[in-house]
Amino acid sequence: MDVVPNSRARGLGRALASAARSRVPRGEPLFAQVTPGNAASMRALLAAGYRPIGQEVLFPLRRG
Numbered sequence: 001m002d003v004v005p006n007s008r009a010r011g012l013g014r015a016l017a018s019a020a021r022s023r024v025p026r027g028e029p030l031f032a033q034v035t036p037g038n039a040a041s042m043r044a045l046l047a048a049g050y051r052p053i054g055q056e057v058l059f060p061l062r063r064g
Contacts, residue, residue, distance in 0.1 A: 013044030021049075 017032060024030045032050055034041040 008040070013041060014047045017045050017048035017050065 020032070021030060032045050033056075034045060036042070036055060
């Protein structure tokens, strides 16, 4: 989810995350992914009722 800068801090991210639940049949899993450093998105997802279940760390391969 991406909210343009001049529309932030109005609860739109939380509303989008909440609305996603209505698009998935009851009982089916729903996952959201956010970069751990993206505090605003993390707060929006937590406020919408999502709970962290893990984390992912990406390691680039250096060639040289």
